[in-house]
Amino acid sequence: MTSGLRERIGPYVIGAAVVxxxxxxxxxAFPTDPAGLLGASGTFASVLVGFLxxxxxxxxxxxxxPTYKKIxxxxxxxxxxxxxxxxxxxxxxxxxxxxxxxxIDWKSIGPDAWEIRGVQAYRALWVVTxxxxxxxxxxxxxxxxxxxxxx
Amino acid sequence: xxIKAYRIHQLGARPLAEVAGWIAERPLxxxxxxxxxxxxLEDIRVGERILWLxxxxxxxxxxxxxxxxxxxxxxxxxxxxxxxxxxTAVVVDMQTGYAAVQYNHHGPKVTAIEEYLRLADMAxxxxxxxxxxxxxxxxxxxxxxxxxxxxxxxxxLGIYREVSVQINVPGATQHDFIxxxxxxxxxxxxxxxxxxxxxxxxxxxxxxxxxxGDQGVEGLLTDIRRLGDSVQKAVVxxxxxxxxxxxEIDLIEEQLSRDVALRIARGERYAREDxxxxxxxxxxxxxxxxxxxxxx
Numbered sequence: 001m002t003s004g005l006r007e008r009i010g011p012y013v014i015g016a017a018v019v020x021x022x023x024x025x026x027x028x029a030f031p032t033d034p035a036g037l038l039g040a041s042g043t044f045a046s047v048l049v050g051f052l053x054x055x056x057x058x059x060x061x062x063x064x065x066p067t068y069k070k071i072x073x074x075x076x077x078x079x080x081x082x083x084x085x086x087x088x089x090x091x092x093x094x095x096x097x098x099x100x101x102x103x104i105d106w107k108s109i110g111p112d113a114w115e116i117r118g119v120q121a122y123r124a125l126w127v128v129t130x131x132x133x134x135x136x137x138x139x140x141x142x143x144x145x146x147x148x149x150x151x
Numbered sequence: 152x153x154i155k156a157y158r159i160h161q162l163g164a165r166p167l168a169e170v171a172g173w174i175a176e177r178p179l180x181x182x183x184x185x186x187x188x189x190x191x192l193e194d195i196r197v198g199e200r201i202l203w204l205x206x207x208x209x210x211x212x213x214x215x216x217x218x219x220x221x222x223x224x225x226x227x228x229x230x231x232x233x234x235x236x237x238x239t240a241v242v243v244d245m246q247t248g249y250a251a252v253q254y255n256h257h258g259p260k261v262t263a264i265e266e267y268l269r270l271a272d273m274a275x276x277x278x279x280x281x282x283x284x285x286x287x288x289x290x291x292x293x294x295x296x297x298x299x300x301x302x303x304x305x306x307x308l309g310i311y312r313e314v315s316v317q318i319n320v321p322g323a324t325q326h327d328f329i330x331x332x333x334x335x336x337x338x339x340x341x342x343x344x345x346x347x348x349x350x351x352x353x354x355x356x357x358x359x360x361x362x363x364g365d366q367g368v369e370g371l372l373t374d375i376r377r378l379g380d381s382v383q384k385a386v387v388x389x390x391x392x393x394x395x396x397x398x399e400i401d402l403i404e405e406q407l408s409r410d411v412a413l414r415i416a417r418g419e420r421y422a423r424e425d426x427x428x429x430x431x432x433x434x435x436x437x438x439x440x441x442x443x444x445x446x447x
Binding site: 002003004005006007067071074075076079080083139142143146147150 | 327333
């Protein structure tokens with residue numbers, strides 16, 4: 001496996017691995033009243049998305065630097081934009097997931113099986129999106145700081 | 152075919168024959184260990200004293216075509232997954248550590264072979280750089296070996312006036328993109344567009360009798376020789392005595408080398424056996440004519 005492929009699929013593999021560990025070893029643990037968690041994660045996701053949008057502006061501002069020009073000539077600039085784009089989209093999707101959580105009545109889940117399964121699926125979706133979003137954010141930040149350091 | 156002399160020093164725990172033998176036991180797709188150069192050991196033969204090696208890599212960029220006196224140049228059809236390849240043959244005298252290396256402009260260079268063998272040596276031990284292993288404690292160094300005249304002239308210099316080195320630093324290349332290197336990884340090797348070489352120059356102070364320190368220069372020269380093919384130019388200027396004129400020694404031109412005429416075989420390539428034989432006879436000739444001193 002090339003390092004490029006590892007870099008591209010790494011965040012998604014981490015997301016899948018964490019959700020499996022959370023489900024199998026932590027038995028899908030989730031707060032019984034997650035209102036506080038949802039509020040905090042919504043704020044966190046907004047900050048991430050906001051910063052990533054600014055990151056694109058930072059990249060634009062250093063587009064004339066020798067390092068960025070070299071990255072561009074090697075064909076890597078589209079990849080960097082794709083990384084930023086995917087981090088923003090997953091961040092926005094996480095915001096939607098968090099917002100949906102506010103519409104769930106956490107105090108009266110069940111007794112219908114479909115309702116319990118639906119909430120379990122929501123919890124898994126929250127965990128996987130949060131982890132992937134964070135991993136995508138870390139990937140972008142790591143690269144941007146390297147570029148800025150060399151710009 | 153041009154043949155150049157190198158001297159190999161073992162840094163790790165395993166001799167070259169053992170590392171090369173370990174690589175050769177693996178199937179072709181398993182013979183690459185990451186690093187900046189995608190080369191692999193293509194073939195090996197181990198004798199009692201001599202080790203024959205052939206390293207190959209994919210040719211990147213504009214490739215050859217075929218033509219005839221009455222035919223225009225045409226493309227050579229390649230199957231899916233096939234590429235043009237280039238190879239560099241090496242013959243090593245395991246007793247003395249000297250190696251005769253084929254010069255192939257498009258083939259794997261000694262710098263790449265050195266890194267490849269270091270990564271392979273680490274792979275044998277199951278070690279990774281990320282684990283905190285000192286990469287200078289594994290693998291081998293391939294130092295250029297000067298001809299006896301170059302050595303004599305260098306030794307005779309009593310006053311070093313100047314040492315200048317030009318080093319090839321291509322940094323990240325299109326090769327990295329083609330081979331799927333991670334963006335985060337290539338940024339570490341990026342040098343500004345158009346930068347190909349770095350020139351370093353150490354000069355003594357202006358007065359006629361001032362000189363660079365002997366030990367500093369000798370250490371520098373050892374480091375330069377260890378840089379192998381990355382060095383494009385390395386010039387030492389100095390005087391034999393205070394009243395003597397300044398002499399200039401070009402360490403690259405003074406590298407021990409030999410040109411051998413080989414028959415172009417089928418496919419317009421030099422056959423591996425012919426290259427190996429030319430390297431072996433050259434190594435033997437250099438040894439018999441005392442151009443490869445043992446010890447020191």
